[in-house]
Amino acid sequence: MKNRILALAAVFALGACGGGGGQQEPTGPARLTVWIMDGSVTQDLLKTFETRYEAEHPDVDLALQIQPWDGIGERVTAALASTDAPDVIEVGNTQVAQYAASGGVTDLTARIADLQGEDWLPGLAQPGNIDGKQYGIPWYAANRVVVYNKDLFAEADIDEPPKTRDEWLNITKKLNKGGNQGIYLTGQTWYALAGFVWDEGGDLAIQEGGAWKGVLDTPQALAGMEFYQRLQALGKGPKDADEANPPQHEVFAQGKVAQIIAAPGIAARVLEVEPGFKDKLGFFPIPGKTPDKPGAVFTGGSDLIVPVASRHQEQAYEVVKALTGERFQTELAKEMAFVPNRTSLAGVLAGDEATAAMAAGAAQGRATPNTPNWAAVEATSVIKQYMTAVLTGGDPRAEARKVSESITTTLNSGS
Amino acid sequence: MRRLALNAAALAVLVMTIFPVYWMFLTAFKPTRDIQARTPSFWPSAPTLEHFVTAVNAPGFWTYWRNSLLVTVVAVLLALVVALLAAFAVTRMRWRGRGAFVVMVFAAQMAPWEALLVPVFIIARDTELLDSLAMLTGVYFMITLPFTIVTLRGFLAAIPLELEEAAQVDGCSRLVAFRRVVFPLLAPGLMATSLFGFITAWNEFAFVNVLIIKEQDRRTLPVWLSSFRDVFGTDWGATMAAASLFALPALLLFLFLQRRVGVGMTAGAVKG
Amino acid sequence: MRNRSLWPYLLIAPTVAGGAFLLLYPMLKAALISLQHFRMGELIRGGAEFVGLGNYAELLAGAEFWQVVLRTLAWTAVNVVLIVVLSTGVALMLVRLRRGMRLALMSALALAWATPVIAATTVFQWLFQSELGVVNWALASLGFESFRGYTWFADGAATFAVLVILVVWQSVPFGALTLYAGLTTIPGELYESARIDGGTGWQVFWRVTLPMLRQLFALIVALEVIWVAKCFPQIWVLSQGGPDGATTTLPVYAFKIARVLHRYDLGSAVALLTVVLLAVALVANLRRMVRS
Numbered sequence: 001m002k003n004r005i006l007a008l009a010a011v012f013a014l015g016a017c018g019g020g021g022g023q024q025e026p027t028g029p030a031r032l033t034v035w036i037m038d039g040s041v042t043q044d045l046l047k048t049f050e051t052r053y054e055a056e057h058p059d060v061d062l063a064l065q066i067q068p069w070d071g072i073g074e075r076v077t078a079a080l081a082s083t084d085a086p087d088v089i090e091v092g093n094t095q096v097a098q099y100a101a102s103g104g105v106t107d108l109t110a111r112i113a114d115l116q117g118e119d120w121l122p123g124l125a126q127p128g129n130i131d132g133k134q135y136g137i138p139w140y141a142a143n144r145v146v147v148y149n150k151d152l153f154a155e156a157d158i159d160e161p162p163k164t165r166d167e168w169l170n171i172t173k174k175l176n177k178g179g180n181q182g183i184y185l186t187g188q189t190w191y192a193l194a195g196f197v198w199d200e201g202g203d204l205a206i207q208e209g210g211a212w213k214g215v216l217d218t219p220q221a222l223a224g225m226e227f228y229q230r231l232q233a234l235g236k237g238p239k240d241a242d243e244a245n246p247p248q249h250e251v252f253a254q255g256k257v258a259q260i261i262a263a264p265g266i267a268a269r270v271l272e273v274e275p276g277f278k279d280k281l282g283f284f285p286i287p288g289k290t291p292d293k294p295g296a297v298f299t300g301g302s303d304l305i306v307p308v309a310s311r312h313q314e315q316a317y318e319v320v321k322a323l324t325g326e327r328f329q330t331e332l333a334k335e336m337a338f339v340p341n342r343t344s345l346a347g348v349l350a351g352d353e354a355t356a357a358m359a360a361g362a363a364q365g366r367a368t369p370n371t372p373n374w375a376a377v378e379a380t381s382v383i384k385q386y387m388t389a390v391l392t393g394g395d396p397r398a399e400a401r402k403v404s405e406s407i408t409t410t411l412n413s414g415s
Numbered sequence: 416m417r418r419l420a421l422n423a424a425a426l427a428v429l430v431m432t433i434f435p436v437y438w439m440f441l442t443a444f445k446p447t448r449d450i451q452a453r454t455p456s457f458w459p460s461a462p463t464l465e466h467f468v469t470a471v472n473a474p475g476f477w478t479y480w481r482n483s484l485l486v487t488v489v490a491v492l493l494a495l496v497v498a499l500l501a502a503f504a505v506t507r508m509r510w511r512g513r514g515a516f517v518v519m520v521f522a523a524q525m526a527p528w529e530a531l532l533v534p535v536f537i538i539a540r541d542t543e544l545l546d547s548l549a550m551l552t553g554v555y556f557m558i559t560l561p562f563t564i565v566t567l568r569g570f571l572a573a574i575p576l577e578l579e580e581a582a583q584v585d586g587c588s589r590l591v592a593f594r595r596v597v598f599p600l601l602a603p604g605l606m607a608t609s610l611f612g613f614i615t616a617w618n619e620f621a622f623v624n625v626l627i628i629k630e631q632d633r634r635t636l637p638v639w640l641s642s643f644r645d646v647f648g649t650d651w652g653a654t655m656a657a658a659s660l661f662a663l664p665a666l667l668l669f670l671f672l673q674r675r676v677g678v679g680m681t682a683g684a685v686k687g
Numbered sequence: 688m689r690n691r692s693l694w695p696y697l698l699i700a701p702t703v704a705g706g707a708f709l710l711l712y713p714m715l716k717a718a719l720i721s722l723q724h725f726r727m728g729e730l731i732r733g734g735a736e737f738v739g740l741g742n743y744a745e746l747l748a749g750a751e752f753w754q755v756v757l758r759t760l761a762w763t764a765v766n767v768v769l770i771v772v773l774s775t776g777v778a779l780m781l782v783r784l785r786r787g788m789r790l791a792l793m794s795a796l797a798l799a800w801a802t803p804v805i806a807a808t809t810v811f812q813w814l815f816q817s818e819l820g821v822v823n824w825a826l827a828s829l830g831f832e833s834f835r836g837y838t839w840f841a842d843g844a845a846t847f848a849v850l851v852i853l854v855v856w857q858s859v860p861f862g863a864l865t866l867y868a869g870l871t872t873i874p875g876e877l878y879e880s881a882r883i884d885g886g887t888g889w890q891v892f893w894r895v896t897l898p899m900l901r902q903l904f905a906l907i908v909a910l911e912v913i914w915v916a917k918c919f920p921q922i923w924v925l926s927q928g929g930p931d932g933a934t935t936t937l938p939v940y941a942f943k944i945a946r947v948l949h950r951y952d953l954g955s956a957v958a959l960l961t962v963v964l965l966a967v968a969l970v971a972n973l974r975r976m977v978r979s
């Protein structure tokens with residue numbers, strides 16, 4: 001333990017004087033390890049970034065490592081607890097709070113101005129901020145839209161995307177005919193449920209005088225669940241699985257499904273399975289209760305963190321700055337169909353049907369409850385199990401009370 | 416009539432045993448759009464190798480493959496040698512503490528390895544053994560060692576002592592007697608136990624996940640096996656192709672050892 | 688043999704050394720953690736504080752722990768009984784089969800045994816999928832219409848059943864192949880004399896086979912109890928211990944606490960109590976070992 005503290009102290013000292021990693025490798029460029037999640041950025045774009053960055057920073061050798069999703073939580077925890085951690089790590093915006101609270105992530109509050117953080121997307125910036133200190137730096141976001149099959153819409157004589165929830169239910173009913181599914185909505189697509197709950201004025205959990213409370217049992221939240229149930233019934237989405245299992249783009253690519261709820265990036269996946277979909281894919285924002293604004297959506301995305309145990313604090317920050325800067329953000333948004341990390345950059349999305357639909361929805365973007373323990377609620381799948389229970393005939397009130405209690409317990413278990 | 420019923424029952428067991436494995440291989444050969452068909456097909460109408468190509472071309476495949484083989488083989492061989500020594504001491508010698516030792520070895524099989532992840536991580540960190548294949552090998556060695564000792568002990572006990580003594584009378588030293596007489600009889604037992612160790616170490620994911628952090632090219636195949644999944648879901652075809660390839664070494668080893676394996680296990684256990 | 692020398696101790700030295708560093712030391716560390724306030728922050732920053740038996744008190748006082756213990760008992764009992772019975776059946780079948788069929792069945796068992804746990808679990812998840820799964824399709828085709836779109840993973844008992852099928856499927860090959868090899872070592876004369884005495888198939892099994900293979904059965908039962916009680920990845924991947932905790936056994940519970948809630952202290956306490964429970968369950972077996 002003593003060694004550990006000494007090592008940490010040394011790292012702190014290094015970070016404080018901004019010395020960088022020169023001490024470890026006195027000669028040659030410093031090797032900086034950056035962890036990027038599988039599927040976040042294409043290999044080509046990463047390569048472009050690496051080449052350019054190394055040309056501009058001859059003292060740095062970038063090692064961009066793609067991380068598989070399985071076991072990532074344990075891997076990041078282990079990395080933060082190690083003595084020689086990767087220098088920059090991408091973490092999901094619903095995960096970042098727990099790492100930030102652990103004391104293993106470098107506080108970058110002093111850099112906010114340098115990173116032009118005044119117009120960061122709140123859905124990314126808030127979870128990275130604990131007690132007024134910014135640990136996670138917003139990287140990119142994506143929110144869900146409705147992806148539809150234009151052929152099936154034409155067959156059913158629907159020429160305009162729905163503007164309200166009621167219209168949405170009506171057209172979906174029309175589409176759900178013959179061998180076709182009006183919508184393929186799996187029973188455990190809980191991000192979609194969160195949006196419906198927010199639309200009704202409900203929430204997943206709220207903070208009351210220091211303590212957290214699960215509130216899926218409020219009348220508003222129950223109304224959101226009821227809408228989900230009505231929509232889900234207009235197709236054959238399995239009630240006991242989520243959208244990744246089986247991957248919904250593979251089901252959609254069969255051509256018998258009129259709509260799915262997904263991030264626009266899924267279009268590329270559909271085309272991989274079935275290139276014939278090239279001109280058949282349509283997109284619209286998830287409809288709201290009234291035509292004047294689209295429905296609330298969960299803002300998914302990623303933050304970047306610098307571990308305290310990174311031995312190249314200053315150089316790591318420079319990489320973060322480049323990855324979150326305007327140039328790379330523009331490239332990232334165009335290539336991956338993501339929302340850039342700053343609202344002032346949203347313009348790059350104009351002109352494309354998919355990203356335009358997403359940008360319209362993004363204005364109503366929300367984040368999950370801002371507490372380090374939220375990640376645990378997700379990991380134990382209690383909300384998914386609640387949804388399955390209601391969809392398979394359980395009493396919504398009783399099930400909602402149960403899941404709310406479970407969320408309350410998890411959120412208030414100390415860290 | 417009885418034979419017919421017996422064969423029918425055997426066939427039923429055979430089908431139930433093999434179906435999930437068959438489904439894994441079948442899926443690996445199906446084009447992605449057939450995988451999610453509403454009516455399942457039990458034969459690939461248009462078999463494809465695309466998933467195998469994806470799996471083999473995934474970054475790090477050959478490196479991980481080499482690491483896995485290295486770690487597994489070294490761990491299993493080390494466990495065999497160490498277990499053989501211990502089994503010899505337990506079956507061929509009388510000494511104070513022998514009973515306690517045997518109980519400890521048996522009890523070691525109950526070790527809650529899942530829960531030892533954090534302590535092992537801390538130990539590796541404090542001894543600068545993170546990112547080291549040696550530490551990983553050591554852990555796999557320790558996971559398989561107790562079972563190896565228990566099985567080898569039983570097997571050794573089954574070999575009559577008189578054989579060795581006769582050889583010693585003929586002028587061989589104890590070591591030579593052991594090598595010439597006992598070792599050949601033990602070979603099937605060694606192989607049987609090594610298979611078990613092989614499957615265990617080959618499949619392990621949790622430890623490699625936290626012990627190998629920054630040096631990505633020191634990871635092993637299970638990491639690769641779980642890498643065909645991202646935010647949009649799992650690429651089933653590639654995963655199944657990968658799983659098929661992943662299961663292959665253990666299968667080949669088993670088919671190679673098959674005749675000896677069963678015998679080895681039992682001879683070990685019966686007299687245990 | 689006589690040997691009062693150092694030799695036996697030298698021979699077990701590598702085992703003892705390996706065990707001390709890679710098993711005993713981590714176990715002690717786990718025990719220490721279970722007596723501390725040790726969570727993600729302490730893992731990363733160090734500086735854990737002692738809390739005495741606080742974690743154990745918290746655990747033993749809660750109703751959930753005891754529910755999980757009972758569930759683990761049921762889970763272990765159901766699986767082990769099924770595994771032993773089916774393994775015995777398959778082994779007896781193997782002895783009676785002709786060569787070709789026997790080899791085919793043995794190879795099939797080997798295939799099932801060698802299939803990676805992750806892959807097997809994924810395939811099962813798929814087979815039991817509600818809308819596209821083969822199991823529901825087959826059951827519906829056979830006329831059990833209520834299984835069309837049946838949601839296996841929505842119901843606690845159904846999920847439990849699927850997991851039992853998976854674990855039994857994975858475990859029978861080891862038991863069956865081992866027992867088969869054991870059966871081949873029983874001299875044929877024993878059966879003949881039993882038959883001549885007029886024994887039926889059952890009686891022969893109870894009077895000849897079982898007593899001959901008692902040791903082997905004891906070993907298989909002991910190993911399966913350990914393996915099944917500790918079984919984790921299958922459950923986690925298929926159900927995360929749900930729905931509504933219906934498949935949360937002790938290892939799943941420990942994992943949830945330790946690595947989802949990052950309460951390594953409480954998780955260590957669960958793991959250590961699991962070892963104690965297992966040791967108690969297998970105490971008869973351990974006794975036998977001391978005596979031999």
